[in-house]
Amino acid sequence: MAEDVAQDFQPRNIIVTGGCGFIGSNFVRWVAANHPEVHVTVLDKLTYAGNPENIAGLPPEQVELVVGDICDADLLDRLVPGHDAIVHYAAESHNDNSILDPEPFVRTNVVGTVRYHHVSTDEVYGDLALDEPRRFRPDDPYKPSSPYSSTKASSDLLVRAWARTYGVRATISNCSNNYGPYQHVEKFIPRQITNIICGIRPKLYGTGENVRDWIHTEDHSRAVWDILTRGRIGETYLIGADGERSNIDVLRAILERMGQPADAFDWVRDRPGHDRRYAIDPTKLREELGWRPVHTDFGEGLDQTIAWYREHEDWWRPAKEATEAKYAKQGQ
Numbered sequence: 001m002a003e004d005v006a007q008d009f010q011p012r013n014i015i016v017t018g019g020c021g022f023i024g025s026n027f028v029r030w031v032a033a034n035h036p037e038v039h040v041t042v043l044d045k046l047t048y049a050g051n052p053e054n055i056a057g058l059p060p061e062q063v064e065l066v067v068g069d070i071c072d073a074d075l076l077d078r079l080v081p082g083h084d085a086i087v088h089y090a091a092e093s094h095n096d097n098s099i100l101d102p103e104p105f106v107r108t109n110v111v112g113t114v115r116y117h118h119v120s121t122d123e124v125y126g127d128l129a130l131d132e133p134r135r136f137r138p139d140d141p142y143k144p145s146s147p148y149s150s151t152k153a154s155s156d157l158l159v160r161a162w163a164r165t166y167g168v169r170a171t172i173s174n175c176s177n178n179y180g181p182y183q184h185v186e187k188f189i190p191r192q193i194t195n196i197i198c199g200i201r202p203k204l205y206g207t208g209e210n211v212r213d214w215i216h217t218e219d220h221s222r223a224v225w226d227i228l229t230r231g232r233i234g235e236t237y238l239i240g241a242d243g244e245r246s247n248i249d250v251l252r253a254i255l256e257r258m259g260q261p262a263d264a265f266d267w268v269r270d271r272p273g274h275d276r277r278y279a280i281d282p283t284k285l286r287e288e289l290g291w292r293p294v295h296t297d298f299g300e301g302l303d304q305t306i307a308w309y310r311e312h313e314d315w316w317r318p319a320k321e322a323t324e325a326k327y328a329k330q331g332q
Contacts, residue, residue, distance in 0.1 A: 009115055009229045011085040013039045017070055018090035020044040022183040023119070023175075023217055025054035027087065030221035032058050041083065044090070045069050053315060054182045085115040085228060116170040117228045118159045122213065122238070123149035124174060127275035130211060135279035136174075138236045145273050156236075163234050171231045175220050175239040176213035176280045179301065181308040183217075185316050186323045189302075192251055192265075193309045194316055196258045200324065203332060206270030208248030211277040215241040216295035226289045240280025241293035253302055268332045 014031075018024040019042030028040055040063045044050045055063060068075045070090055080086070125136045126143030142157075144150040156172055163170040179189045192202040223239040231237060245253075252262050285291050295301045309316060 009085075011038060011115065011228070013041070013083045014085040014087060015041045015043055015079065015083050017043045017086065017088045018050065020046060020050035020052055020054050020065070021089060022049070022054075022187075023178050023220060024089035025051075025182050026178075026180060026217040027089065027221040027224055028055050028063060029058065030218060031225065032063055035225075036062060038062075040064070041066055041079065043068055043070065043079065048319075049184050051182075051315075080114065083114065085117070087117045087119065087224065087228060089119045114169070115228065116159075116168055117224065117231075118156065118170060118172045119224060120156050120172055120174045121149065121152050122174050122176050122240070122278045122280055123275065124153040124156060125278075128277040128279055130209060130277050132277070135213075135240075135281040136238060137281045138174075138238055138284055145275055160234075169233050171227050171233065172236040173224060173227055173239050174236065174280075175223075176215050176241070176243065176278060178217040178220055179214055180217035180305055181312070182315075184323075185320050186326075188212075188247065189250065189254070189305065190309060190316070191323070192254050193258070193306050194320055195324075196254070196260060197310065197313070198320065202251060202255070202265040203268045203327070204248060204251055204265050205268060205332065206274060208251065208267075209246055209276075210274055211244050211246050211279070212250075213240050213279050214243035214245060214250070214298060215239065215293065216301045219293040219295050222294070223285060223291050226291050227285070230289050232288070237285045237289075238280045238282050239285060239291075240282045241296065242282075243298055244277075244279055245298065253299065254306070257299075257302055257306055268327075271332070 016024055016028055019028045021044070028042055031038055031040055042055060042063065042065045044065065044067065046052065046067055052065060055065065066079060070076065122136055123146065124142050124144050125140050126145050128134065142153045144153045159170050159172055162168045183190045185191055185194050195202045219241055220239055227237050251265060255262055255264055
């Protein structure tokens with residue numbers, strides 16, 4: 001059950017699962033920069049999206065990397081004691097109940113002692129019509145439309161059940177589409193940017209009319225910290241920055257900023273079951289916790305992101321060729 005008032009909580013030792021991925025690593029970097037008193041243990045399996053270079057250069061006395069699987073109960077039994085919070089970014093959501101397993105691990109190490117925050121996605125709510133005058137709200141029913149969003153919805157429900165049944169001190173956040181540094185080149189914005197840098201024409205799915213609600217990953221990181229430290233136990237908060245834009249508008253903004261004609265891209269076949277529109281209503285987060293996005297100028301945020309990819313070719317080039325080969329095989 002949710003608590004009536006937000007509880008101030010100041011963690012000192014936290015575990016960040018999936019902390020070498022795009023959004024997780026940006027959170028780790030944000031914590032390291034803004035809360036040097038907090039020790040961060042990054043637990044990451046280092047699958048294709050997990051790159052230890054994403055957290056390279058952070059103080060080793062503050063940020064520690066443990067390479068491992070959240071399904072490894074023995075590892076978690078050894079790792080969790082001594083930590084007072086877990087922030088769960090790892091994307092293989094079928095693993096969620098291993099970190100919230102109702103076996104002795106949970107009873108002895110999590111219930112009543114560890115604060116748990118589960119990072120989820122707006123995709124669990126399905127999609128909205130392009131002309132629908134509403135946005136997703138925390139109490140909207142779940143209507144996932146892809147295997148990924150279905151597993152994320154399942155993981156959210158598991159967290160809610162474990163919070164109610166076992167007293168796990170958990171919160172959930174569902175965020176809109178992130179952009180910024182360290183995002184894998186398979187994703188929409190970095191794919192277009194790196195294609196242009198490589199002299200490859202950008203690619204656009206379907207009609208390009210699909211709308212996403214964009215937020216800079218740094219704003220997402222600040223919101224997660226606010227929820228972790230001041231959010232009400234058992235509550236779900238939606239994180240969005242009023243950044244709705246169609247895919248074609250985003251692509252044309254990138255083309256303009258990189259000195260390309262507005263039509264310098266190729267149309268490719270749409271992805272199966274492509275959701276039409278995502279839109280987040282962050283009213284609850286803003287009113288309860290006072291969070292506001294800082295990166296409100298999308299064009300400026302794009303300029304910063306383009307500059308980062310220009311300056312870090314050594315980070316993304318090793319994955320670029322294989323990524324484009326995969327898309328070519330799919331006709332995309």
